[in-house]
Amino acid sequence: MTVLQEPVQAAVWQALNHYAYLDAVFLAERLYAEVRSEEALYLLATCYYRSGKPYKAYRLLKAHSCSTPQVRFLLAKCCVELSKLAEGEQVLIGGVLNKQKRCSADSPTDRVAKGAECFQRSLTLNPFLWSPFQNLCHLGEKPDPDQVFRLSSLQNCSIAPPPPSVSPAQNSSHRLDTALMETPQDTLELNRLNLESSNGKLASDLSVSYIDSSLISPDTGSLLGNTVSMASAGSLLAKQNKPKSGRSLLGGPAALSPLTPSFGILPLDPSPGDPTYLQNYSSTMETQTTAPSKKAVSRISQSKSVFSQSGNSRDVLPIPFNQSQTSAPHSSGSPQVLSPSMSGPPNVQPRRSSRLFTSASSTAKENSKKLKMKFPTKIPNRKTKCKSAKTSNSTNLNESLDILRLDPSLSLPETKIPQYQRAAAGTIMALLRELGRGYLALCSYNCREAINILTSLPPQHYNTGWVLTHIGKGYFELAEYTQAERMFSEVRRIESYRVEGMEIYSTTLWHLQKDVALSALSKDLTDMDKNCPEAWCVAGNCFSLQREHDIAIKFFQRAIQVDPGFAYAYTLLGHEFVLTEELDRALACFRNAIRVNNRHYNAWYGLGMIYYKQEKFNLAEIHFKKALSINPQSSVLLCHIGVVQHALKKSDAALETLNRAIGIDPKNPLCKFHRASILFANDKYKAALQELEELKQIVPKESLVYFLIGKVYKKLGQTHLALMNFSWAMDLDPKGANNQIKEAIDKRYLPEDEGTHSERVSEPGTDEQRGKRG
Amino acid sequence: MATPSKTPPGADPKQLERTGTVREIGSQAVWSLSSCKPEAVGINSSLMCLPSTCPGFGVDQLRDDNLETYWQSDGSQPHLVNIQFRRRTTVKMLCIYADYKSDESYTPSKISVRVGNNFHNLQEIRQLEMVEPSGWIHISLMNPRTNEPISTFMIQIAVLANHQNGRDTHMRQIKVYTPVEESSIGKFPRCTTVDFMMYRTIR
Numbered sequence: 001m002t003v004l005q006e007p008v009q010a011a012v013w014q015a016l017n018h019y020a021y022l023d024a025v026f027l028a029e030r031l032y033a034e035v036r037s038e039e040a041l042y043l044l045a046t047c048y049y050r051s052g053k054p055y056k057a058y059r060l061l062k063a064h065s066c067s068t069p070q071v072r073f074l075l076a077k078c079c080v081e082l083s084k085l086a087e088g089e090q091v092l093i094g095g096v097l098n099k100q101k102r103c104s105a106d107s108p109t110d111r112v113a114k115g116a117e118c119f120q121r122s123l124t125l126n127p128f129l130w131s132p133f134q135n136l137c138h139l140g141e142k143p144d145p146d147q148v149f150r151l152s153s154l155q156n157c158s159i160a161p162p163p164p165s166v167s168p169a170q171n172s173s174h175r176l177d178t179a180l181m182e183t184p185q186d187t188l189e190l191n192r193l194n195l196e197s198s199n200g201k202l203a204s205d206l207s208v209s210y211i212d213s214s215l216i217s218p219d220t221g222s223l224l225g226n227t228v229s230m231a232s233a234g235s236l237l238a239k240q241n242k243p244k245s246g247r248s249l250l251g252g253p254a255a256l257s258p259l260t261p262s263f264g265i266l267p268l269d270p271s272p273g274d275p276t277y278l279q280n281y282s283s284t285m286e287t288q289t290t291a292p293s294k295k296a297v298s299r300i301s302q303s304k305s306v307f308s309q310s311g312n313s314r315d316v317l318p319i320p321f322n323q324s325q326t327s328a329p330h331s332s333g334s335p336q337v338l339s340p341s342m343s344g345p346p347n348v349q350p351r352r353s354s355r356l357f358t359s360a361s362s363t364a365k366e367n368s369k370k371l372k373m374k375f376p377t378k379i380p381n382r383k384t385k386c387k388s389a390k391t392s393n394s395t396n397l398n399e400s401l402d403i404l405r406l407d408p409s410l411s412l413p414e415t416k417i418p419q420y421q422r423a424a425a426g427t428i429m430a431l432l433r434e435l436g437r438g439y440l441a442l443c444s445y446n447c448r449e450a451i452n453i454l455t456s457l458p459p460q461h462y463n464t465g466w467v468l469t470h471i472g473k474g475y476f477e478l479a480e481y482t483q484a485e486r487m488f489s490e491v492r493r494i495e496s497y498r499v500e501g502m503e504i505y506s507t508t509l510w511h512l513q514k515d516v517a518l519s520a521l522s523k524d525l526t527d528m529d530k531n532c533p534e535a536w537c538v539a540g541n542c543f544s545l546q547r548e549h550d551i552a553i554k555f556f557q558r559a560i561q562v563d564p565g566f567a568y569a570y571t572l573l574g575h576e577f578v579l580t581e582e583l584d585r586a587l588a589c590f591r592n593a594i595r596v597n598n599r600h601y602n603a604w605y606g607l608g609m610i611y612y613k614q615e616k617f618n619l620a621e622i623h624f625k626k627a628l629s630i631n632p633q634s635s636v637l638l639c640h641i642g643v644v645q646h647a648l649k650k651s652d653a654a655l656e657t658l659n660r661a662i663g664i665d666p667k668n669p670l671c672k673f674h675r676a677s678i679l680f681a682n683d684k685y686k687a688a689l690q691e692l693e694e695l696k697q698i699v700p701k702e703s704l705v706y707f708l709i710g711k712v713y714k715k716l717g718q719t720h721l722a723l724m725n726f727s728w729a730m731d732l733d734p735k736g737a738n739n740q741i742k743e744a745i746d747k748r749y750l751p752e753d754e755g756t757h758s759e760r761v762s763e764p765g766t767d768e769q770r771g772k773r774g
Numbered sequence: 775m776a777t778p779s780k781t782p783p784g785a786d787p788k789q790l791e792r793t794g795t796v797r798e799i800g801s802q803a804v805w806s807l808s809s810c811k812p813e814a815v816g817i818n819s820s821l822m823c824l825p826s827t828c829p830g831f832g833v834d835q836l837r838d839d840n841l842e843t844y845w846q847s848d849g850s851q852p853h854l855v856n857i858q859f860r861r862r863t864t865v866k867m868l869c870i871y872a873d874y875k876s877d878e879s880y881t882p883s884k885i886s887v888r889v890g891n892n893f894h895n896l897q898e899i900r901q902l903e904m905v906e907p908s909g910w911i912h913i914s915l916m917n918p919r920t921n922e923p924i925s926t927f928m929i930q931i932a933v934l935a936n937h938q939n940g941r942d943t944h945m946r947q948i949k950v951y952t953p954v955e956e957s958s959i960g961k962f963p964r965c966t967t968v969d970f971m972m973y974r975t976i977r
Binding site: 479481507510511512513546547549550571572575580581601602605609627634635636637639668669670671673698699701702703704732733 | 791792794797801964965966967968969970971972973974975976977
């Protein structure tokens with residue numbers, strides 16, 4: 001049976017590798033019809049999933065019992081894609097892959113603490129993972145980048161921390177994607193775990209299983225090599241140590257024939273030539289020693305295609321590093337073995353990496369699938385055997401196996417090659433640490449620090465969309481909109497396909513009232529990708545700036561339809577409803593935003609605003625303070641809190657808050673304005689005047705300033721100055737035709753007992769007449 | 775008596791909207807007409823006919839942002855347009871589009887604006903005469919004493935007379951505007967500079 005299957009399987013993998021999904025699906029269907037085995041089922045489901053039809057894979061897998069881990073994993077992944085989170089979790093829990101994917105289900109189903117725990121664990125297991133770190137930041141935890149992104153955790157995985165959490169439960173699909181993405185590293189790590197730790201604890205089992213599932217992700221090529229060696233190593237260890245169920249996973253799913261071809265070891269190698277894989281693999285080992293950063297660059301360019309699917313706007317950078325890195329530390333034996341045999345010139349590496357990456361399916365999904373397929377190979381031994389059957393490459397593997405057999409502890413081999421790999425890994429880790437620190441600072445709204453950290457990155461990383469976007473976001477949160485706009489326009493210039501972060505750009509333009517730029521951005525994005533919520537948010541902002549609120553509402557609703565998990569769309573919709581005075585609907589929108597993302601301080605602010613409009617000042621203050629607890633550096637928020645406190649008659653507290661706001665951001669004119677108005681309300685005219693004079697220097701063209709000055713002078717009795725300022729205010733605001741200003745001027749004349757004006761005749765009658773005429 | 779000068783057209787309300795000082799709230803109200811010409815079949819239109827019964831020349835045409843379509847009344851004067859809000863709403867001004875050149879004897883010449891809580895306690899607050907209008911007519915609904923926009927549940931626009939003593943009237947478009955309270959915090963008038971507005975709100 002295997003003989004019959006293998007050519008077909010090879011053909012299917014070939015088709016998948018070349019993105020010929022129609023062919024792959026067709027062949028897989030024929031194969032499944034012919035051979036009703038779980039492997040064929042898995043292959044068919046993989047073809048469906050990779051061709052972008054998770055529902056087909058889901059229904060197919062549901063209809064049949066799934067016993068093997070990779071099948072369960074795929075089913076869980078489909079569940080996550082189709083938002084059937086509870087079911088996905090069930091599937092995962094039911095199988096050996098116990099805790100792995102549970103994390104993915106955890107976060108979305110709001111078990112935040114568990115999700116955070118899972119993320120932490122996954123980070124300890126595999127420090128190359130970025131998405132768990134990102135997720136932790138989003139959840140409000142503060143993972144320490146220096147702790148997380150450490151090579152030592154890679155090296156000494158004998159800790160065997162509970163691997164379950166490996167797959168961070170980002171937004172389930174994300175998580176799975178990332179999990180899959182990370183698999184190579186994970187697998188490597190797991191293998192390392194297996195290699196190094198002699199404890200056959202459940203943890204390692206799980207980690208193994210995690211690796212199994214996680215392996216599926218990217219880059220079949222490198223993984224093939226890796227997993228093969230891993231598997232062999234793992235199986236060896238498994239033999240030596242008490243074989244755990246998890247470990248058997250290493251070998252177990254190997255039974256799935258789809259894996260075998262992908263490994264390239266076996267005859268049914270769908271990918272472009274088996275030798276290349278192993279070569280690639282070994283060469284990666286080699287080349288890692290040389291110029292790691294250069295490697296990274298070349299890899300990055302290729303890996304970008306591989307990893308760009310993760311859906312996060314995260315930096316692709318770490319991954320390729322990981323790949324190379326993981327391969328390095330992992331097969332302690334295999335690199336050694338392979339390197340001598342396969343050692344090629346260092347320049348082979350970049351070449352290889354391209355092959356590695358491009359030959360593999362480009363989408364992470366595909367990769368993950370592939371990895372999945374690859375990984376769950378049951379019996380590494382079998383693989384290695386098959387390998388040996390294949391090419392000289394396999395002989396290398398056999399050799400490595402032998403070596404592994406010889407030295408299970410594999411401590412010796414590690415000394416040589418891991419050194420180089422460690423250096424390369426060290427570079428990546430350093431980069432990840434920096435990025436992690438910057439990202440963490442941004443998520444805790446320490447925007448200055450974040451900007452500093454991110455700006456000090458080396459230029460090749462600085463000039464990437466991810467970094468610039470996050471710097472722009474930092475400026476945005478600081479309300480430095482001109483700087484933010486500069487950053488974002490740079491992003492648009494270098495990465496015009498980037499949509500993540502564009503909604504922030506559109507809000508920046510909205511604040512700056514640059515309607516031309518905003519409408520151009522809106523048109524560009526909606527033309528490019530109609531299925532991303534960011535594009536529709538931009539369109540909505542564009543119309544909101546044009547004051548066409550009904551159309552803006554329509555677009556924001558469209559953004560929500562496209563992605564119901566996008567909190568910012570709800571917030572923007574809420575703001576639009578506030579502008580159209582539909583406060584109930586606005587309340588509902590803001591609450592939805594908070595439901596989606598508890599740390600979305602804009603939504604808390606929005607709620608506070610509505611309560612302020614409804615004059616429920618206590619509630620307003622509570623909500624503003626909640627927003628402030630999330631973002632303590634926002635001077636605008638502090639300003640609002642100050643105003644609310646003043647409305648609650650807590651003027652001292654208000655003044656203090658405003659002082660704090662001005663301390664944080666001296667350029668915020670509104671804080672000074674409100675401070676002046678509070679001083680005015682408390683009859684501290686001199687102080688108010690002083691404040692306003694300073695304000696006049698900052699914003700000389702603002703009519704409100706003159707209006708308030710006028711009022712102060714009026715109270716002080718200096719009517720001529722008051723009148724002068726009022727007329728200036730009116731001049732500056734002709735269209736507004738502020739009734740208040742007019743009123744202020746008119747009222748001036750009504751009580752005519754003062755007669756302080758020198759030009760006034762002290763006759764009450766004439767005064768009145770003059771007043772009326774005025 | 776000298777020839778009364780033609781009523782000059784006002785600014786396009788769209789421009790007004792863009793300044794952000796006013797907001798069109800006709801969509802928040804229920805509109806009804808005293809009568810309107812039916813489409814093809816000669817149905818006797820009753821008082822308070824609903825738009826659904828009068829395709830072609832009814833409320834839809836009055837609110838469709840299209841200056842080519844119009845409401846044509848089909849009854850005795852005064853022809854009424856009733857605008858009822860769900861809640862008490864401040865209204866700053868009305869804009870009516872009338873064009874003598876295209877409507878001639880159908881062009882309204884004397885319009886009365888009444889406000890109140892319901893049909894039974896409407897009070898006239900404005901009456902204006904138009905002479906050969908050719909564009910948007912802005913009717914300000916500010917209380918002359920307090921200079922505040924009026925706050926009401928219902929507005930009724932009554933066409934008392936047409937040009938050339940025409941019986942029925944054409945009305946091409948009516949828009950209702952409420953003032954926008956720009957300042958998000960504090961009871962201050964709106965700010966004018968971008969620098970100020972940038973810090974006004976978190977979006």
